[in-house]
Amino acid sequence: MTGRAETGIGDLAEDRALLGRTSTAERVADILRARVAEGRLAPGTRLSEDALGGALGVSRNTLREAFRLLTHERLLVHELNRGVFVRVLDADDVADIYRTRGLVECAVVRGLGRPPFAxxxxxAAVAAGEGAARADxxxxxxTANIHFHRALVALAGSARTDELMRGVLAELRLALHLVDDPRALHxxxxxxNREILDALRAGERGTAERLLARYLDxxxxxxxxxxxxxxxTPPGTRP
Incomplete structure (x- = not known):
C-alpha cells in the first residue's frame, strides 16, 4: 500500500466550507466517508495528516478522531509505523456486506406503508445512472447505484437505518474498486433498478421485494x- 498515490485529497479544500466555524471530527468523518462512497478515495490510499489538515483547516487531533471513527466503521485501517489507509476488503467482507444489505433493504421494502411512496x-438515481451509462x-x-440504494433505504424514514446503511454502502464502494470491468458489473x-422503481410506483411491494432479493444475490x-x-483467487474457493 505504501506506494499508492494520495488521490482524492488534493481537492478537499473545496469541502472546507462545509466545516464552518464549528468543525468537528464527525463532520470531517462525514466528508471522508462521502469521498469513499463516491469512489474518490480508493482502497489502499494513504491519508496524510499534513495534506488533509491543510486542505480542511483542522487540527491533527480532529483528524485523528475522525480517523478513529472511520476505522471503527471499517473504512480505514491504521498500520503501525506506516500510517492510516483506506481499507482493502476481502471475500469475507463482501459476503457480510451483502448479508447486511439483504436483511435491511428487503425489510425496508416489506415494511413500507400504503402507496403511493415517495x-x-x-x-433521480435511476435517471442519473442511465445518463452516466450513455456518457460511458x-x-x-x-455512484448513481449507491444513491439508488440509499434512497431505497430512506423510504423507511429511519435516521438509524440511514446511518447504518451509509456506512455499509461506503464499504461496498471499496469492494467495487476491486472490479476490473465496471461496465460488465453495472x-x-x-x-x-428501473424495474424495482416501476414496481414501487405500481404499489407492488411484494414484487419489488422479490426483484430486490434476486438483484442483491x-x-x-x-x-x-x-x-x-x-x-x-479462484472464485470457487471463496466462502
Missing part, C-alpha cells in the same frame, strides 16, 4: 467473483 430520490461514465453509474443492473455473486479474479 420515490423522487429513487427516480461507469464510475458515475456506480450495466445489467441499470434495467433492474446476483450482485453479490458478480462482485465476489470479480474481486476473486482481481485478487488471483
Amino acid at each position: 420515490l423522487d430520490g429513487l427516480a 461514465d461507469w464510475d458515475g453509474v456506480s 450495466e445489467p443492473f441499470l434495467a433492474r 446476483d450482485s453479490r455473486t458478480r462482485v465476489a467473483d470479480a474481486c476473486a479474479r482481481t485478487a488471483g
Whole structure:
C-alpha cells in the first residue's frame, strides 16, 4: 500500500466550507466517508495528516478522531509505523456486506406503508445512472447505484437505518474498486433498478421485494467473483 498515490485529497479544500466555524471530527468523518462512497478515495490510499489538515483547516487531533471513527466503521485501517489507509476488503467482507444489505433493504421494502411512496430520490438515481451509462461514465453509474440504494433505504424514514446503511454502502464502494470491468458489473443492473422503481410506483411491494432479493444475490455473486479474479483467487474457493 505504501506506494499508492494520495488521490482524492488534493481537492478537499473545496469541502472546507462545509466545516464552518464549528468543525468537528464527525463532520470531517462525514466528508471522508462521502469521498469513499463516491469512489474518490480508493482502497489502499494513504491519508496524510499534513495534506488533509491543510486542505480542511483542522487540527491533527480532529483528524485523528475522525480517523478513529472511520476505522471503527471499517473504512480505514491504521498500520503501525506506516500510517492510516483506506481499507482493502476481502471475500469475507463482501459476503457480510451483502448479508447486511439483504436483511435491511428487503425489510425496508416489506415494511413500507400504503402507496403511493415517495420515490423522487429513487427516480433521480435511476435517471442519473442511465445518463452516466450513455456518457460511458461507469464510475458515475456506480455512484448513481449507491444513491439508488440509499434512497431505497430512506423510504423507511429511519435516521438509524440511514446511518447504518451509509456506512455499509461506503464499504461496498471499496469492494467495487476491486472490479476490473465496471461496465460488465453495472450495466445489467441499470434495467433492474428501473424495474424495482416501476414496481414501487405500481404499489407492488411484494414484487419489488422479490426483484430486490434476486438483484442483491446476483450482485453479490458478480462482485465476489470479480474481486476473486482481481485478487488471483479462484472464485470457487471463496466462502
